[in-house]
């Protein structure tokens with residue numbers, strides 16, 4: 001492999017921001033090769049890792065250095081030559097730090113893709129130029145939109161094997177664009193690449209003079225994510241109440257949490273849910289001193305001017321812009337448990353922001369075929385990796401927004417109360 | 433909304449915010465958390481994050497040192513100073529004591545990394561800790577790359593990689609039955625370089641052995657080990673004084689130093705940014721055993 005030319009001097013850390021992306025593709029589309037390429041071109045693969053991978057490849061009888069072994073870290077994965085679980089990888093350029101959630105492609109791993117996509121700013125889907133769009137590509141695009149990942153990149157890979165034929169690229173790009181149009185995908189970028197040779201990965205390739213878009217790395221470095229955050233709706237789920245038991249700090253009472261959305265400032269009038277009591281912000285503290293404003297994803301401590309009874313699970317918002325205080329929830333659920341299906345009447349613990357309650361499944365409207373998007377209204381249950389629309393009733397109100405408006409106050413998990421396993425992921429459609 | 437400037441968040445601020453969030457979740461949902469403190473740079477950063485997460489209150493949980501008895505003097509001294517300044521409660525789980533009481537047996541080669549695990553588990557049982565903060569990072573090792581932020585352990589402290597709870601959004605599931613526990617890794621998404629950038633930004637003091645100094649070392653298998661009470665010269669070996677620093681601090685009998693001129697945090701950052709070898713590959717004899725060495729140890733209940 002040739003090493004792309006990149007700036008390597010230490011970046012001023014304060015100027016870098018953070019982008020999380022999830023990768024998806026069918027087996028053999030070249031996902032591991034692509035990730036290996038990104039790590040290699042950004043000088044992230046270390047010599048001893050490469051050595052270990054080379055040795056492992058050789059002892060398995062692989063003909064080429066199998067970069068997949070870099071990410072397939074579990075014994076079972078190496079033995080079976082497959083990726084089982086979400087693997088996290090890290091690399092950085094002088095502009096950005098990147099966190100890759102590398103998720104396996106098969107339908108039996110929908111759970112993993114959903115997990116990786118839940119926190120992703122961007123999803124990267126791979127297709128093999130020779131095969132074009134396959135069922136899995138559509139499913140991956142659908143999951144990207146379901147999880148509201150703001151940016152999607154389609155890499156049409158192995159362009160070297162179709163002689164960099166523009167017509168092949170155009171056909172796949174057109175087909176994907178029209179499919180994506182049905183899915184409410186915010187921002188779509190399509191890049192022709194050869195992961196193996198590094199074309200259009202770290203720099204633009206001369207093999208595709210007809211392509212005038214960015215290289216993959218350039219796009220990852222420049223895609224604008226700052227405004228993906230919701231800075232309008234103030235949502236501050238209270239995590240923990242800080243009350244020092246000390247002689248030096250007296251009468252301190254602060255509400256610790258991470259800003260889910262919106263901008264909070266001292267002096268702002270706020271409302272506390274579920275009580276509905278109002279007050280004003282006295283100050284916003286961090287260990288580095290008070291701040292003039294707090295916005296996502298800052299972890300801060302908010303003090304109020306009035307003594308109100310507030311505890312974990314409560315939420316601070318603005319009086320005229322509040323989430324629903326709701327016990328009846330309509331949501332899309334991705335079922336994640338292999339031991340038992342979701343059934344109507346099933347009872348679970350539900351964790352939503354910092355609030356935990358109990359819930360019962362009141363109805364299953366339909367199960368969605370994630371490949372065809374067909375809705376099966378006759379379905380009686382959701383098995384592992386199946387997705388459907390359900391109606392839930394909770395024991396106490398959730399302070400909830402639609403997931404499409406707010407990924408933090410719109411998402412929840414279901415927990416089996418006997419095994420304590422996380423069995424489902426939910427995205428709220430409607431709360432009342 | 434297109435204000436980018438005023439609402440900018442650097443990657444270090446985003447990582448810090450995430451780690452603080454995780455620590456507060458644990459404090460809110462568990463009864464007896466404890467922070468595993470080795471005196472290494474990752475646990476030092478973790479301690480700083482704990483300080484910041486609960487300010488102006490004190491850190492609301494004790495710290496535990498699983499003491500192999502094979503320590504660098506500088507690290508023990510650092511530990512005791514930090515603990516005193518922060519007014520913390522320190523629990524020491526001593527491997528030496530465990531050997532004396534027969535809980536574990538000294539290995540023929542005298543290394544104590546592996547026999548730490550039963551000592552750790554016995555302390556967890558004794559103090560009934562239900563959440564243990566560890567400083568492991570996912571960039572360190574490929575089994576760790578697959579471990580969750582909240583890593584469930586059964587009543588034997590064992591990790592089952594095929595039976596992990598999915599982690600979505602910031603919704604961590606810490607539910608467990610009595611006797612079971614959760615290992616929590618607030619630094620999961622940090623890299624070695626992030627840790628150093630943070631140490632620089634926060635001006636966190638470190639034990640001096642992290643910076644370049646002259647030391648009597650012996651070269652073994654391409655690694656430089658300090659010659660001291662734990663590592664003695666074998667027949668045919670010679671020692672020499674080299675300028676070195678430590679990239680990780682573990683069991684003093686198994687942790688090697690790297691040749692380095694980096695005697696300030698800025699120089700260390702430059703060095704780490706340019707290095708081509710992972711920190712474990714460069715310094716840990718214990719990880720070289722097999723391709724799945726770490727996975728196996730974690731399954732047994734290791735950190």
Ligand SMILES: Nc1nc2c(ncn2[C@@H]2O[C@H](COP(=O)(O)OP(=O)(O)O)[C@@H](O)[C@H]2O)c(=O)[nH]1
Pocket residue numbers: 025026027028029030031032033034068157158159160161193194195196197
């Ligand atoms: N010719 C060519 N082969 C590729 C390219 N990308 C990947 N491959 C090959 O396709 C096969 C599968 O790649 P891999 O990265 O393991 O796919 P994964 O299953 O998606 O992770 C390997 O033999 C790769 O060398 C490419 O751009 N061009």
Ligand SMILES: [Mg+2]
Pocket residue numbers: 031032068083
């Ligand atoms: Mg692969």
